[in-house]
Amino acid sequence: MNVPHESGTVLRWPYAVRYGTERDYEADVLVIGGGIAGVWAAIAAASTGAKVIVLEKAATERSGAGGPGVDHWQWAADNPGSRISPEELAQALVDNQGGYRSGISTYIQCASAWETLEEMERMGGKIRDTGDEFRGAEFRDEKTKLLYAYDYTNRFVLRVWGHNFKPLMREQCRRLGIRVFDRVAVTSILTEGGRPGARVVGAAGVHCHSGAYVAVRAKAVVLATNRPKRIWTFSSELRGITTFRPPSCSGTGYAIAYRAGAEFAMMEKSMRSSFASPYAYPPYGSGNAINTWYPCTIVDANGKEVPWVDAWGRPVSGVAARCRPVEGQKFFIMGGGSSSQPHPGLPQHLGPKPIPDLEARMLAGEFVPPFYADLAGMPEMERKAIWGIMVGNEGKTRIPVMKTYMASGFDPERDMLQSYDFLRGHGMREPVLPQERTFGEQGVCGGMLVDWDLMSNLPGLFGAGDLLFGGQDHSHAAASGRFAGARAALHARRSSAGEVSLEQIEREKKRVYAPLACSAAGPDWKELNAAVARVMQNYCSELKNAELLSLAKTWLDDLQANEVPRVSAGDPHQLMRVLEVHDIVTCAQMIVSACEARKASSAYLHFNRRDYPQMDPAEWHKWLVIRKQGEDVAVSDRPIAFWGDFESNYRPRHAENAAAMASASQAASRAAA
Amino acid sequence: MDEETIVYALPNRTTPGNPVLFDEAICDGCNRCLTVCLEDVFIPNPQKGKPPLILHPDECWYCGPCVDDCPLPGAIRLNHPLQQRVRWKRKDSGGHFRV
Numbered sequence: 001m002n003v004p005h006e007s008g009t010v011l012r013w014p015y016a017v018r019y020g021t022e023r024d025y026e027a028d029v030l031v032i033g034g035g036i037a038g039v040w041a042a043i044a045a046a047s048t049g050a051k052v053i054v055l056e057k058a059a060t061e062r063s064g065a066g067g068p069g070v071d072h073w074q075w076a077a078d079n080p081g082s083r084i085s086p087e088e089l090a091q092a093l094v095d096n097q098g099g100y101r102s103g104i105s106t107y108i109q110c111a112s113a114w115e116t117l118e119e120m121e122r123m124g125g126k127i128r129d130t131g132d133e134f135r136g137a138e139f140r141d142e143k144t145k146l147l148y149a150y151d152y153t154n155r156f157v158l159r160v161w162g163h164n165f166k167p168l169m170r171e172q173c174r175r176l177g178i179r180v181f182d183r184v185a186v187t188s189i190l191t192e193g194g195r196p197g198a199r200v201v202g203a204a205g206v207h208c209h210s211g212a213y214v215a216v217r218a219k220a221v222v223l224a225t226n227r228p229k230r231i232w233t234f235s236s237e238l239r240g241i242t243t244f245r246p247p248s249c250s251g252t253g254y255a256i257a258y259r260a261g262a263e264f265a266m267m268e269k270s271m272r273s274s275f276a277s278p279y280a281y282p283p284y285g286s287g288n289a290i291n292t293w294y295p296c297t298i299v300d301a302n303g304k305e306v307p308w309v310d311a312w313g314r315p316v317s318g319v320a321a322r323c324r325p326v327e328g329q330k331f332f333i334m335g336g337g338s339s340s341q342p343h344p345g346l347p348q349h350l351g352p353k354p355i356p357d358l359e360a361r362m363l364a365g366e367f368v369p370p371f372y373a374d375l376a377g378m379p380e381m382e383r384k385a386i387w388g389i390m391v392g393n394e395g396k397t398r399i400p401v402m403k404t405y406m407a408s409g410f411d412p413e414r415d416m417l418q419s420y421d422f423l424r425g426h427g428m429r430e431p432v433l434p435q436e437r438t439f440g441e442q443g444v445c446g447g448m449l450v451d452w453d454l455m456s457n458l459p460g461l462f463g464a465g466d467l468l469f470g471g472q473d474h475s476h477a478a479a480s481g482r483f484a485g486a487r488a489a490l491h492a493r494r495s496s497a498g499e500v501s502l503e504q505i506e507r508e509k510k511r512v513y514a515p516l517a518c519s520a521a522g523p524d525w526k527e528l529n530a531a532v533a534r535v536m537q538n539y540c541s542e543l544k545n546a547e548l549l550s551l552a553k554t555w556l557d558d559l560q561a562n563e564v565p566r567v568s569a570g571d572p573h574q575l576m577r578v579l580e581v582h583d584i585v586t587c588a589q590m591i592v593s594a595c596e597a598r599k600a601s602s603a604y605l606h607f608n609r610r611d612y613p614q615m616d617p618a619e620w621h622k623w624l625v626i627r628k629q630g631e632d633v634a635v636s637d638r639p640i641a642f643w644g645d646f647e648s649n650y651r652p653r654h655a656e657n658a659a660a661m662a663s664a665s666q667a668a669s670r671a672a673a
Numbered sequence: 674m675d676e677e678t679i680v681y682a683l684p685n686r687t688t689p690g691n692p693v694l695f696d697e698a699i700c701d702g703c704n705r706c707l708t709v710c711l712e713d714v715f716i717p718n719p720q721k722g723k724p725p726l727i728l729h730p731d732e733c734w735y736c737g738p739c740v741d742d743c744p745l746p747g748a749i750r751l752n753h754p755l756q757q758r759v760r761w762k763r764k765d766s767g768g769h770f771r772v
């Protein structure tokens with residue numbers, strides 16, 4: 001029911017409105033974004049004894065891409081059942097992306113995902129099959145009762161009951177005395193003297209219900225606001241505001257850090273993806289064989305099974321073999337087929353998948369469309385795992401898929417779920433147009449450049465989670481958040497509080513409240529978002545050249561100069577949405593600048609410059625880094641594995657973090673005694 | 674037509690307009706769904722004890738915590754847009770169904 005229209009009455013805004021009223025707070029560590037990485041950072045920082053504040057745009061209890069749930073705890077090479085080392089796994093993950101994955105946060109993930117999950121278990125999270133539901137299953141360790149996914153031989157991805165991890169983390173914040181402010185959309189990072197490139201001294205934002213201005217002064221800031229989305233596609237009509245990730249993760253973190261002078265790497269990478277398509281179905285809600293649904297059998301209209309093959313195209317027969325490495329592989333990473341075309345990864349690391357030439361074989365008459373995921377035909381343990389622990393805990397499937405489908409009569413023991421366009425040998429198997437691109441919905445993408453402390457080039461500004469360059473996953477957000485929180489707290493111990501510039505606050509206030517004064521005759525935020533997407537579709541899409549990119553820049557600058565100032569907001573919630581789209585414009589500009597800077601094509605980066613068609617020439621095999629310098633963009637580069645050795649960079653810092661957390665908890669128990 | 678019928682001049686509705694459906698007989702208006710919502714889709718109902726009002730249906734992410742965290746089973750359910758309803762086939766009978 002759309003209330004104001006249907007009832008013929010217009011209601012008053014239900015919350016007290018306090019535009020411009022300033023609320024000032026102080027902390028040792030400020031966390032921006034109370035999602036997975038942010039809350040883990042807050043917990044770690046508070047565990048060292050630091051005074052912590054979290055500013056979250058939505059409601060921390062459930063917010064973020066991982067708020068509704070998680071089923072796969074990825075890359076936990078430190079778990080007791082793993083047959084491979086964190087070094088081996090991190091290196092494979094980096095190599096699999098042609099080097100374009102962060103060795104820093106990926107190593108932190110591979111070396112401490114399990115340790116982090118153990119902490120989750122202490123908070124009350126379920127990570128073991130304690131009810132013996134899967135006793136005897138090939139993916140279960142009978143002693144520890146841990147359940148594994150994908151590669152049952154090497155056992156480094158865990159299946160978890162993550163549907164309530166986020167509320168448990170929120171509860172831990174309460175126990176640790178962390179101050180959490182929900183519904184505050186951060187709109188700027190505060191720097192010393194208000195100067196870009198200077199030390200970070202806090203952040204400020206707007207409350208989405210009251211419109212009040214919230215400013216926090218802090219000795220260290222952890223940015224954990226996830227990635228930009230709605231860059232190439234936008235339609236509120238078609239699917240849950242268009243893409244895979246939550247609409248509130250709108251790229252604001254990128255925009256505010258960029259404006260403050262932070263460096264960003266790999267911003268030129270984007271890919272065609274069903275995760276960005278407004279025509280896609282609910283994630284993991286149609287027949288497929290990847291992630292949550294791995295290793296589900298796919299059948300055609302007559303019930304004929306689609307065969308599976310290994311990375312070299314050799315047949316893989318039977319369901320059980322889909323979960324074991326093949327000859328020529330020590331271990332494999334995920335499986336089911338990759339949507340990451342044209343660079344799906346290295347064969348020595350790729351898991352089995354349904355035949356990639358299904359479309360040709362169907363056209364030749366071997367298979368009859370449509371296709372289905374044959375849940376009913378799966379071995380019992382696998383079926384119970386997919387339509388149980390997996391669909392029951394995966395982000396965004398517990399209610400939208402499991403509960404809703406079953407309420408309509410779906411029966412996993414009898415039914416086969418419809419696949420849409422299961423033809424092209426790509427993961428999600430839904431029709432995708434060239435312009436249905438995404439920056440960060442899927443896979444490893446660009447983000448804030450950080451060092452082994454997870455600190456950016458701006459002193460005092462740390463990053464965690466999906467916002468980091470070249471990192472991804474829930475367990476990555478958790479492990480990197482925990483690491484960044486501890487590093488930030490240690491940094492705060494060594495630093496004095498900086499001065500917030502009143503001039504910066506005044507300037508920012510003027511900017512953020514401006515949409516309230518605009519006439520409603522201008523476009524609204526949705527129209528502006530769609531306009532940005534159109535520019536990106538037309539001028540920064542699958543095929544790029546200097547002329548197209550220069551037009552992209554021209555038309556984004558035009559939107560920025562002539563339309564952004566006309567977009568109006570009628571209440572604090574709309575104000576938040578308008579400011580998000582301002583940041584989406586900035587993110588699009590960052591992407592175009594990086595695309596202009598890379599004068600070579602790259603299969604790894606899904607980057608096709610028609611004016612530089614040679615793929616991945618050696619001299620361009622490097623990270624491109626952009627930074628805002630006045631009105632210009634400064635471009636620099638880094639060698640591929642610039643992070644150096646994993647172990648010697650990680651170990652001492654990890655030990656220091658652990659010691660800081662342990663001594664604070666001892667001090668707390670002494671105080672309690 | 675009845676001459677007394679009042680017809681209002683209203684703009685088109687925002688669509689899809691009902692991301693969730695409330696059962697007013699069960700819901701006690703506790704606003705827990707509103708509190709946890711990831712996208713600030715609801716506002717409190719001015720009438721105490723009634724379900725929240727859906728103010729921003731077009732911003733719903735169809736993620737489900739509003740349903741998952743509701744203390745009264747059946748008070749709220751997710752309502753996928755018609756064009757998002759996935760189909761399936763029953764293996765033994767060959768019958769076709771949808772959400």
Ligand SMILES: Cc1cc2nc3c(=O)[nH]c(=O)nc-3n(C[C@H](O)[C@H](O)[C@H](O)COP(=O)(O)OP(=O)(O)OC[C@H]3O[C@@H](n4cnc5c(N)ncnc54)[C@H](O)[C@@H]3O)c2cc1C
Pocket residue numbers: 032033034035036037038055056057058063064065066067069070071072073074184185186187205224225226244245246248249250251252253283394395396464465466467472473474475476477
């Ligand atoms: C449907 C789905 C299923 C997934 N399943 C899995 C899985 O099974 N396994 C896995 O490893 N990964 C999975 N992922 C990915 C995983 O959820 C993410 O990698 C992880 O949540 C990233 O954590 P984050 O903290 O970086 O971002 P998030 O958890 O998204 O948190 C970012 C937070 O920042 C807040 N925020 C944004 N802007 C602002 C602002 N301006 N001011 C204040 N706050 C702000 C947001 O509201 C949000 O709470 C899934 C993702 C999706 C969408």
Ligand code: SF4
Pocket residue numbers: 695699700701702703704705706707723724725742743744745748749
């Ligand atoms: S639907 Fe449930 S959570 Fe929402 S107000 Fe009603 S009873 Fe409370």
Ligand code: SF4
Pocket residue numbers: 692693709710711712713714732733734735736737738739740
């Ligand atoms: S499904 Fe998610 S976004 Fe939609 S109303 Fe419920 S909690 Fe809010």
